[in-house]
Amino acid sequence: MIRTSFPCPSCEKPGLRFSFWSSLSHVAKKQCPSCGAAIVSEPGFWRNLVLAVAGQVAVLIFGIPLIYGILGEFWWVVVLSVALLCAAIWPLALVLHSGRVKLAREKKYRFYDGP
């Protein structure tokens, strides 16, 4: 099932989403804004591999205009390249993470000092 958001596993609040940087990490983390539950997603080796390969391809595609923009000091090209890079990677990262969310009960996932 293709979706970029997920419901909270604890309180069922829908439409949660990992942040851009969090979704790029191996273990995405988020705190539910509604119930405060710690939510993690560990996509596993193959999903991370897919993301890494897609990331490499995206960097190759958008890296050329990025370098061109930096060398030529066309800053709008730099901004556009980075924006397109994020736009290409983030949804994929969200889709890969959304199917694997769970509550962070295990100690290794502890990242906030909640109750």
Ligand SMILES: [Zn+2]
């Ligand atoms: Zn919740």
